[in-house]
Amino acid sequence: MNKSIRTSTADSGAAGRGPPGRDEDTSPHTPALIVAPAVDAQYRADDTLGETHAKTLQARTLARLATFAEGYDIPVLVTRNERNEFTESVATVADDHLECEQTRMGPRVVGEDFETLVYPVDDGAYYQTTFAYWQQLLAARATQVGVEPTIPAPSTPTPEGVGTGVTADGETVSATADPLLDAWTATGTGGR
Numbered sequence: 001m002n003k004s005i006r007t008s009t010a011d012s013g014a015a016g017r018g019p020p021g022r023d024e025d026t027s028p029h030t031p032a033l034i035v036a037p038a039v040d041a042q043y044r045a046d047d048t049l050g051e052t053h054a055k056t057l058q059a060r061t062l063a064r065l066a067t068f069a070e071g072y073d074i075p076v077l078v079t080r081n082e083r084n085e086f087t088e089s090v091a092t093v094a095d096d097h098l099e100c101e102q103t104r105m106g107p108r109v110v111g112e113d114f115e116t117l118v119y120p121v122d123d124g125a126y127y128q129t130t131f132a133y134w135q136q137l138l139a140a141r142a143t144q145v146g147v148e149p150t151i152p153a154p155s156t157p158t159p160e161g162v163g164t165g166v167t168a169d170g171e172t173v174s175a176t177a178d179p180l181l182d183a184w185t186a187t188g189t190g191g192r
Contacts, residue, residue, distance in 0.1 A: 034068055034076045036061075040087045055086070062093050125171075 039061060043054035062078075069076045078094065080087040091097065098111040108116045142148070 030072055030074075032074055034065065034072075034074060036065055036076065036078045038081045039065075039078050039090060040080045040082065044081070044086070055089075058086075059089060062089060066093060 040058060043049060043058045049057070065076045065078065068074075078090060080090045083091075096111060098109050098114070100107050100109050102108075110116065
């Protein structure tokens with residue numbers, strides 16, 4: 001890693017590159033996003049910290065992250081392991097909140113202006129557009145057009161479709177490039 005850092009800082013061509021919308025005076029090494037996963041986890045060990053010290057250290061961490069966000073004028077993504085009194089301060093300092101729940105189809109993320117989309121199949125079953133879903137769909141599509149996918153597709157393409165999917169009921173079904181068409185033409189769903 002240090003070698004790649006040295007190479008990127010020594011590369012004179014890299015000096016002019018930067019993410020779109022960046023100020024000319026901003027270093028190409030200035031972060032565009034800070035991610036602090038499970039910010040509460042390190043302060044939960046009962047054998048090392050008392051409750052007062054844990055709350056103080058977590059508050060300092062959140063203050064430091066806020067300072068970075070303001071100083072670099074960038075967003076900070078913070079997650080927490082548990083939702084309880086100890087992590088209330090994490091929710092309090094956040095400008096926006098996203099909830100993530102694990103479903104059979106993969107993680108579902110919901111926010112005030114955002115929700116993981118689903119396509120109804122039948123009687124409450126659905127296809128969910130998770131990262132795994134799009135990975136499978138795009139990998140199968142890449143194969144169809146003769147492009148080698150960068151990540152091997154977990155599903156096997158079928159002659160009449162782009163691969164297979166799993167419904168909320170756990171049933172494996174053939175999928176086409178159009179999930180709404182799949183829902184409409186699925187057998188026994190009352191679609192057609």
